Amino acid sequence: MRQFDTELKELREGIMAMAGVAEEMLELTIQALAEPSQAKADQVNHLDRRMDEWELKLDQQCIDLLALRNPAASDLRRIASSLKIIPELERIGDHCCNIARRVGMVHPPILAGNDLERLGTETRSMVRRAVDAFVGNDAALAHAVILSDDSVDALYGKLYRDLLRSMLADPLCIERASHLILVIKNWERIADQATNIAEEVLFILEGRSAKHPYLRGDSVE
């Protein structure tokens, strides 16, 4: 294998490892909220340091590849998109920390049903599938992730309205509900980050930006 291909493989494996930490944080965050578990919330915070370390390391790898290898075509697209995917993963870690920080402030539960947990698991699924699309060069899966964002947005909207109704009905829950609104906002942002990763995967594979389809006159699928 050429040295350059080895370096590209190392970058890809580094991103997979960073994404693995992100998925672990997502899983712990879901569990920390549901149980609730401060110990798991603390683990989330602890893992964030590893995300930050990966970000610095992988950023440097990308810059080195650009400076030393003069990449072109699909190599260039992969490295340029990696430079965007890395901070998306890092932000996912930050959002997990924001949610984990509120674990002790949102109990006892305000909302009936499992919508809150479903928001977490659907968002985690989007992240996992976006990373799988990156690893497996799977454009169809990346498209599917982008489409999933609408259902997460809808669920977020429903939970937001439910929380407003709860606050109107019972002012004593306003503090918990306010924290929950921040929690669901963080989940919704993580889903956006997964969408951004999927868009980068499409740029790598198809060579054109998948962002802002309305500017290209394309219909939004």
Add this chain to the structure above:
Amino acid sequence: MLTPTLPETKPIKLSVRDMAFSYGPKKILDGLSMDIHAERVTAIIGPSGCGKSTFLKCFNRIHEVAADVDVSGDIQIDGVDIYRGGIDVVDLRRRVGMVFQKPNPFPKSIYENVAFGPRLFGVKDRETLDGIVEDALRKAALWDEVKDRLKESASGMSGGQQQRLCIARALAVNPEVLLMDEPCSALDPIATSKIEDLISELKESLTIVIVTHNMQQAARVSDYTAFFWLGRLVEMDLTERIFTTPKVQMTEDYITGRFG
């Protein structure tokens, strides 16, 4: 053949249709068709022996100095077939200048190198010649460096200066097209950078076709890039597209260094 699809405002200067070229029994170019636009830089890239330099030479028929050459197909400049009878080859070579890989100044003074072409075409008046020489040296970004030593031998110049002198020599006869065959391959990065800046300035008034093995140079200086392989045109497109999203896998393999 794949051609660029963006609207191009500049007219077609050089047009090639179904061109083939052989040295004796050896076919160098085959089935080549492409359009080259005026006031644009078109880079030709491809592995050694793919016919890039031969392709350049067809535009001023300089290959005709070699025996046993056969050219077929249609090559036009401004819509006129340059291989038909009655074409004045000397005038063709005035209109289509050429700069080679290795600087090749005449063993004469700096001034005489630039004045050589205009003299050949009948300019005798000293003042007129002086004006042409200064103008050509200025266009080649060399005037300030040599204006006080025009009578000195060109062989005392640096490699980069000599190459710019060769460009000035080509410019002195008012060409419409400039063919450059790896013009920077013998130069250091500073001299290369000067030639590349010069190419960007010259394309305001000239059509430039450049053969280069340096992929980054093609990316830096050209508007269009054509990839040749085994005497055929594989893909031609806007340079930014060739280097970010080539359409043909063979082009992708070549520019990413995975060819063969």
